[in-house]
Amino acid sequence: MDPKSVALIGISRRSGPGSFNLMETMCDFGYSGEIYPVNPSAGEILGKKAFPDVTAVKKEIDLAVITTPRETTLKILQDCVAANIKAAIVVNQGFNDADHLGRQMHRQMVEMAAGDGIRILGPNTLGIINSFAGFTTSFMPVTRQRVGIGLICQSGIHFVGPNNFSGMIGKGIDLGNSCDIGLYDALKYFADDPDIQVIAVHMEGLNQINDFLTLAARVVKEKPMVVHKGGRSDTGAKAAMSHTGSLAGDYKLIQAAMKQAGITFLEESGQMPYAVKTQHHLPPMRGNRVAVITFSGAAGIIIIDGLERHGLQLAALSPETIDQVAALSPGWMPLSNPLDIWPAVMKHGAGKVYSLALEAVLNDPNVDGIVCVAIAPLPEFSFLNVAEALNEVVENSPREKPVIGWTYGPNSTEVQTQFESKNRIMVYPTLELATWALTWLRDRCKIMMRHDEI
Amino acid sequence: MDPKSVALIGISRRSGPGSFNLMETMCDFGYSGEIYPVNPSAGEILGKKAFPDVTAVKKEIDLAVITTPRETTLKILQDCVAANIKAAIVVNQGFNDADHLGRQMHRQMVEMAAGDGIRILGPNTLGIINSFAGFTTSFMPVTRQRVGIGLICQSGIHFVGPNNFSGMIGKGIDLGNSCDIGLYDALKYFADDPDIQVIAVHMEGLNQINDFLTLAARVVKEKPMVVHKGGRSDTGAKAAMSHTGSLAGDYKLIQAAMKQAGITFLEESGQMPYAVKTQHHLPPMRGNRVAVITFSGAAGIIIIDGLERHGLQLAALSPETIDQVAALSPGWMPLSNPLDIWPAVMKHGAGKVYSLALEAVLNDPNVDGIVCVAIAPLPEFSFLNVAEALNEVVENSPREKPVIGWTYGPNSTEVQTQFESKNRIMVYPTLELATWALTWLRDRCKIMMRHDEI
Numbered sequence: 001m002d003p004k005s006v007a008l009i010g011i012s013r014r015s016g017p018g019s020f021n022l023m024e025t026m027c028d029f030g031y032s033g034e035i036y037p038v039n040p041s042a043g044e045i046l047g048k049k050a051f052p053d054v055t056a057v058k059k060e061i062d063l064a065v066i067t068t069p070r071e072t073t074l075k076i077l078q079d080c081v082a083a084n085i086k087a088a089i090v091v092n093q094g095f096n097d098a099d100h101l102g103r104q105m106h107r108q109m110v111e112m113a114a115g116d117g118i119r120i121l122g123p124n125t126l127g128i129i130n131s132f133a134g135f136t137t138s139f140m141p142v143t144r145q146r147v148g149i150g151l152i153c154q155s156g157i158h159f160v161g162p163n164n165f166s167g168m169i170g171k172g173i174d175l176g177n178s179c180d181i182g183l184y185d186a187l188k189y190f191a192d193d194p195d196i197q198v199i200a201v202h203m204e205g206l207n208q209i210n211d212f213l214t215l216a217a218r219v220v221k222e223k224p225m226v227v228h229k230g231g232r233s234d235t236g237a238k239a240a241m242s243h244t245g246s247l248a249g250d251y252k253l254i255q256a257a258m259k260q261a262g263i264t265f266l267e268e269s270g271q272m273p274y275a276v277k278t279q280h281h282l283p284p285m286r287g288n289r290v291a292v293i294t295f296s297g298a299a300g301i302i303i304i305d306g307l308e309r310h311g312l313q314l315a316a317l318s319p320e321t322i323d324q325v326a327a328l329s330p331g332w333m334p335l336s337n338p339l340d341i342w343p344a345v346m347k348h349g350a351g352k353v354y355s356l357a358l359e360a361v362l363n364d365p366n367v368d369g370i371v372c373v374a375i376a377p378l379p380e381f382s383f384l385n386v387a388e389a390l391n392e393v394v395e396n397s398p399r400e401k402p403v404i405g406w407t408y409g410p411n412s413t414e415v416q417t418q419f420e421s422k423n424r425i426m427v428y429p430t431l432e433l434a435t436w437a438l439t440w441l442r443d444r445c446k447i448m449m450r451h452d453e454i
Numbered sequence: 455m456d457p458k459s460v461a462l463i464g465i466s467r468r469s470g471p472g473s474f475n476l477m478e479t480m481c482d483f484g485y486s487g488e489i490y491p492v493n494p495s496a497g498e499i500l501g502k503k504a505f506p507d508v509t510a511v512k513k514e515i516d517l518a519v520i521t522t523p524r525e526t527t528l529k530i531l532q533d534c535v536a537a538n539i540k541a542a543i544v545v546n547q548g549f550n551d552a553d554h555l556g557r558q559m560h561r562q563m564v565e566m567a568a569g570d571g572i573r574i575l576g577p578n579t580l581g582i583i584n585s586f587a588g589f590t591t592s593f594m595p596v597t598r599q600r601v602g603i604g605l606i607c608q609s610g611i612h613f614v615g616p617n618n619f620s621g622m623i624g625k626g627i628d629l630g631n632s633c634d635i636g637l638y639d640a641l642k643y644f645a646d647d648p649d650i651q652v653i654a655v656h657m658e659g660l661n662q663i664n665d666f667l668t669l670a671a672r673v674v675k676e677k678p679m680v681v682h683k684g685g686r687s688d689t690g691a692k693a694a695m696s697h698t699g700s701l702a703g704d705y706k707l708i709q710a711a712m713k714q715a716g717i718t719f720l721e722e723s724g725q726m727p728y729a730v731k732t733q734h735h736l737p738p739m740r741g742n743r744v745a746v747i748t749f750s751g752a753a754g755i756i757i758i759d760g761l762e763r764h765g766l767q768l769a770a771l772s773p774e775t776i777d778q779v780a781a782l783s784p785g786w787m788p789l790s791n792p793l794d795i796w797p798a799v800m801k802h803g804a805g806k807v808y809s810l811a812l813e814a815v816l817n818d819p820n821v822d823g824i825v826c827v828a829i830a831p832l833p834e835f836s837f838l839n840v841a842e843a844l845n846e847v848v849e850n851s852p853r854e855k856p857v858i859g860w861t862y863g864p865n866s867t868e869v870q871t872q873f874e875s876k877n878r879i880m881v882y883p884t885l886e887l888a889t890w891a892l893t894w895l896r897d898r899c900k901i902m903m904r905h906d907e908i
Contacts, residue, residue, distance in 0.1 A: 018837050020800075070786070093797065097751075098786040141835065143864065155752030160829065162753075162862040204755060230755040233762035242788055243751035269756045270884025297551075297697035298609030299616075301658060301684040302723045308687035332524070332552040334696055343547065346474075375614065378595065380471050408616040410597065429883070430724025 001171060001189070002133040003062035005034035007054050007085070009076055010068030013042045020139040021046070022067060022091075029144055030134030036061065054079045063087045065127065065137050070094040073123070074108055081116045089137050090123035096177055096245030097124055106179055106245065113180035124244065125176030126156040129169055132195050138174075143167045148197035149276055150190035152183065154204045154244050165273045171196060175207070177244045182208035184215060191219045198280045200272065201227040205246020206254070213261050220262035220447055224279035227258055228266040262447040264440050271436065274428055278437045281423045282402040284445035285438060287368035289315035291361040292338035293354065294373035295345065299406065299431060300338030303371055306435030312442065314338070315367045321360040328353050350375075351389040358393045362401060369402045369438050372425070376407040376415035387418035394424040402441045406434045455625060455643070456587040457516035459488035461508050461539070463530055464522030467496045474593040475500070476521060476545075483598055484588030490515065508533045517541045519581060519591050524548040527577070528562055535570045543591055544577035550631055550699030551578055560633055560699065567634035578698065579630030580610040583623055586649050592628075597621045602651035603730055604644035606637065608658045608698050619727045625650060629661070631698045638662035638669060645673045652734045654726065655681040659700020660708070667715050674716035674901055678733035681712055682720040716901040718894050725890065728882055732891045735877045736856040738899035739892060741822035743769035745815040746792035747808065748827035749799065753860065753885060754792030757825055760889030766896065768792070769821045775814040782807050804829075805843040812847045816855060823856045823892050826879070830861040830869035841872035848878045856880075856895045860888045 008023050015021045023037060023046050036059065037045040040052040051057050054064060054076070064080045066073060070092055080088050096106035106123070113120045121127060127137030129151075131144045140160050151158055151172040158165065159172055171193070173186040183203060190196045199219065216225055231240035231248030240248040258265040264275055290312050294300040307313060314337045326335050328344040339361075344353045354374070361367045377384045394403055405419045405427040416427040428434040462477050469475045477491060477500050490513065491499040494506040505511050508518060508530065518534045520527060524546055534542050550560035560577070567574045575581060581591030583605075585598045594614050605612055605626040612619065613626055625647070627640040637657060644650045653673065670679055685694035685702030694702040712719040718729055744766050748754040761767060768791045780789050782798040793815075798807045808828070815821045831838045848857050859873045859881040870881040882888040 017834050094784065094786045098788060102786055141832065141864075153752075155750060157750040157752050157862055160863050166864045202752065204752065230752055230759065233759045235762055235768060236755045236758040239751075239755045239758050239792065242790075243755060243794075268884065268886045270886050296609060296611040297693075298607075298611050298656065298658065298684055301690045301693045301697060304690040304693050305684065305687045308689055314689060330548065332548045332556055334552060336696075338693065340697070381595065383472050408611055409614050410595075410620045430722065432722045432724050 001128050001130040001173075002135060003033060003087075005036070005060060005062050007036045007038055007057060007061045007064045009038040009054055009064055009066045010072075011037045011039055011045055013039065013045055015046055022065060022137065022139045025139055025141055026136060029136045029142070031136070032134065034059070054085070055083045057083065061085045063089065065089045065091065067091045067139070070102065070105060074105060074112075077109065077112055077118065077120070081112070081118050085118065087119050087121075089121045089125060089127040090179075091125060091127065091137070091139070093124040095123045095179070097243060103245070106177065109179040120180040121173070122176040123179060125174040126159045127174060129159060129172040131170050142169070146170060147280070148195060149200060149280060150193065150196035150198070151200045152186040152190070153202040154178070154246070155202065158202050162269070162272070168273060168276060178205065178207040178246065184208035184211035187212055187215055187219065191215065191223065197223055198276055199223055199225045200276045201225065202230070202269070202272070203227065204230045204240040204244050204248060206249045207246060209249070213257055216263055217261040224264065224444055226264045226266065226272065226275045226279060228269050228272050229254060230269070262450075264443065271433065274433055274437060275440055277426055278440050279444065281426055282404075282437075282441055283399050284448055285369040285402050285441040286445050288312050288442065289366060289368045290371060290438060291315045291317060291364065291367040291369075292371045292373070293357045293361065294338050294340055295342050295375055296373055296408065297338075297340050299373040299408065300340060302431045303338065303373070303435060306432055307438075310435055310439045312435070312438055315364070317361070318364045318366050321364045324360045325353075325357050328356070350384045350386050354386040355389045355393050358390055358403070359397075362393070362397045367401065369404070369441065371404045371406065371434055371438070373406050373408070376409035376412040378411050385415055385418070387415055387421075390419070390425060391422045395422055399424070402438065404428065404434050404437055406431055455582050455584040456589060457487060457541075459490070459514060459516050461490045461492055461511060461515045461518045463492040463508055463518055463520045464526075465491045465493055465499055467493065467499055469500055476519060476591065476593045479593055479595055480590060483590045483596070485590070486588065488513070508539070509537045511537065515539045517543065519543045519545065521545045521593075524556065524559060528559060528566075531563065531566055531572065531574070535566070535572050539572065541573050541575075543575045543579060543581040544630075544633075545579060545581065545591070545593070547578040549577045549633070551697060557699070560631065563633040574634040575627070576630040577633060579628040580613045581628060583613060583626035585624050596623070600624060601734070602649060603654060603734060604647065604650035604652070605654045606640040606644070607656040608632070608700070609656065612656050616723070616726070622727060622730060632659065632661040632700065636662035638665035641666055641669055641673065645669065645677065651677055652730055653677055653679045654730045655679065656684070656723070656726070657681065658684045658694040658698050658702060660703045661700060663703070667711055670717055671715040678718065678898055680718045680720065680726065680729045680733060682723050682726050683708060684723070716904070718897065725887065728887055728891060729894055731880055732894050733898065735880055736858075736891075736895055737853050738902055739823040739856050739895040740899050742766050742896065743820060743822045744825060744892060745769045745771060745818065745821040745823075746825045746827070747811045747815065748792050748794055749796050749829050750827055750862065751792075751794050753827045753862070754794060756885045757792065757827070757889060760886055761892075764889055764893045766889070766892055769818070771815070772818050772820050775818045778814045779807075779811050782810070804838045804840050808840040809843045809847050812844055812857070813851070816847070816851045821855065823858070823895065825858045825860065825888055825892070828859065828861050830863035830866040832865050839869055839872070841869055841875075844873070844879060845876045849876055853878070856892065858882065858888050858891055860885055
């Protein structure tokens, strides 16, 4: 994923918005290696001499990226073999996602990869992103961010960014229709990659699934893995066959096998960015006992509902913790968990009371994890904004208990960014997701502690 | 909810941020009626003469808002009765959410309301919001927006705005601990209110539940109702008791009764803003048959999984629809539902292809509802942004089929706003929520069509 020289075969003379010129997106992303554009009808492309075909380059080429129509692909792959190129990415679609002819060409690519010493990624792929090395083959613009998250997917949508996933991909591999490189190969790459700490997978088909699962069971001890699988329904599975030409398999079986391997297996695609950031930034939760600190009684109750649903429980706070908060609360206020601190806040101010409560539960031996419910006020009510105060407490405590946030109010986007600014508190859009996050961290702890080798 | 004169009892002399001065938030919100501040130790408050107690006002007063400590509340309520005030809001907490003394005072308030000709909202409430009349009693700042959404809740959090709920409340009633005014009373108010088209309810306890359900079964024929209930778990129910002093009841029983009444009953609080905007802006869905138009095969498959989970189905598109899209697609492209239009977009441009596809499915007699998956590109790739093109198509078609959107990419916030700008296409943060939305609209249709009077 860090080639020094690339041949771009079928690259357009057009550039600028709407041209989807890969050479341009590649350079914009930061690639500084050799580029050999191949286009028989162009003399030069973006200032570089163009070659009529790849065998005319006569230089060492680490990777060929092929974006020509499907009819030409096999001949070009043969040229690549002749030019001693060991790796190719086939971007175009129209193979086993399409008609009889497409499936036939797909089989020929499978045979070439098996016999002719060339590895093929795709077809039907945006290829790879490597933010660390500044290399991408995506013709859609992607943000470059050196985060320790490796993404394996079967669709370009995950490169472009489903909502909050943008900017969360340190390295990405889009397997497309997987005529050669599959789930196991991609996982092996990230398993051995010191830049990558968390591995996210969006899969549809089950290419190399047995090897993938065996390797995953080892990988998860060191690197958390989060998987979502499309095609769980019968109709969805059929659609997956026409999308990437892959067999979707029995969903319940896959789900059980993934969980057994120690993977965070998501039932909803919308949870992906939250599960990934949770595993990337928060410590595992060592037990089931959760403390809730809240400005709002109603939010506390919804969290309790979520905890019970997931087999977590409200921590029985130690008398020391209760006493510390009680000292700031009105005498009539019954205090337990959730710690409803609003009456104390009205008397002593938000920052002081919340900091004290958070410090108390962080030190409380009866507590394994913490949910903080706070208000996201407009700037003129910033005295109610506890983002800075809470981060100060968390930064001065060991990274032993996860601290989860949820905010309500008119300024959520800005305040949530403040909460997450130190990567020590993660915030979620709903109370339900906040409790899900704790379950992922509890499961993470169980995986890290299991002794049996699989 | 539209008083001409208000006594503010216990109002502070302090003003500005941090004072939570109700008189100030009330005037900022747009109230122009008479205000009588009551504070025995202040001569004047914010330029208005202050009265030592409410009986000294000697004018007609529509509403008293009481914010004094709990020990004084009963005496003040008696003063209100003496001053012939017919309605009071008790803001403070410390009653049946607190200790023995608090519960005793709560019972006395119940008796006063029953016998002394005064209606009481609260205690433990932010009171009311009426954006249409420009009146609020919330000491937390709230945005004023004349939207036809009425909110009934048991917690101020819903006034302040859990995430996206800000600005979606046309009128709001916070029941607090409900010593008198309860769920039924509030529902009755909105049922008769021509400004209100959709009624949202966050409840914990079951105050007036039988009357509420009976009325709801009638109301929903005209006005959709969306309900979330906190305290579904055993521990949550106990916490609800200490939060608002209310019995949470058997969750499964409530759930069944709500559904029977024709209410959109939400299992997750995070769905509330989405369910409300769905019912407010989109037409009911007349059948189960959904067309999906998508730039992304992977998203299409996740939607199919969601449809199957909810008992919806992929529409069998008519040959006319398929032919129209096929005319723009490469010959090898297998076309069905989901309509994967990316290859056609690459050839003919996003706006043209998407408009044609959307028009085709809107006219297709085999289609009851539509999900549009589109990209949310950065401004320099605006040629891929179909928000305007789709709105033009939808605006020129009758309001008969719901059109749901989901976007992916780096510019989601801005593009989603563009999608929703005409209130004809609603957008959701996850594909899962997008399919939920269709189920709400299908259920809505069933409710409107049922003949049996309950």
